[in-house]
Amino acid sequence: MEDLKTNITLDFLRISNLLSRYGSKMVADVGLKSIQQWVILRTIINRGEISIGELKEEMLVTKQNMTGMINRLQKSNLVTLFQDSEDKRRTRVKITDEGHRVYEQLKSLRNDFNSKTYHIYNDQEILVLSDLLNRLIGHLKEE
Numbered sequence: 001m002e003d004l005k006t007n008i009t010l011d012f013l014r015i016s017n018l019l020s021r022y023g024s025k026m027v028a029d030v031g032l033k034s035i036q037q038w039v040i041l042r043t044i045i046n047r048g049e050i051s052i053g054e055l056k057e058e059m060l061v062t063k064q065n066m067t068g069m070i071n072r073l074q075k076s077n078l079v080t081l082f083q084d085s086e087d088k089r090r091t092r093v094k095i096t097d098e099g100h101r102v103y104e105q106l107k108s109l110r111n112d113f114n115s116k117t118y119h120i121y122n123d124q125e126i127l128v129l130s131d132l133l134n135r136l137i138g139h140l141k142e143e
Contacts, residue, residue, distance in 0.1 A: 022113060030105040036061075036069055037078075041095060041103050044079060049094040051084065060141070078102060 023035040032038055036059065043058050044050055050058075056066040070093055073079045078099035084090035095103070118126060 026106060026109045026113065029109060030102050031076075032102065032106075033072065034069075037073060038103075038106060040069060040073060041078065041099055041106075044093055044095045045100070045103055049092050051090050051092050053090065055093065073099070 020035060023038070027033070027035055027038050032041075039059060040055060043055060047054075052063070052066055052070060055070070056063050059066060061069075070079060070081070074081060076098075077096055079093050080096055081091050081093055084092050121129065
């Protein structure tokens with residue numbers, strides 16, 4: 001069983017490398033510099049607006065790394081920063097019209113990729129896979 005667990009871990013690393021390769025191509029096609037920028041845009045779109053601290057927690061990176069990534073997105077006119085109305089020490093981020101445009105381009109590429117990638121699973125298997133992965137991520141975040 002230990003060998004199987006090790007193989008699963010190594011498979012995750014291989015999958016990560018493959019997904020990074022495909023993801024890097026997709027983001028480059030719409031002018032983004034990294035997959036992380038895509039994840040940040042998606043998170044902001046899903047939340048409406050978010051603090052840099054909340055983004056940092058969501059992305060599992062340091063505040064310095066998050067600040068750098070947000071600054072690059074701001075220079076590209078994909079996000080805008082503003083002061084939190086309730087806590088002046090907190091900086092919040094929201095997406096710009098240009099950010100929405102870029103994200104919409106990515107959605108089309110992502111949907112094509114998802115169709116090609118996940119057609120080997122039926123809907124029930126996709127639900128089970130999603131649940132298993134989310135449980136593992138939650139567990140690893142607690143470690």
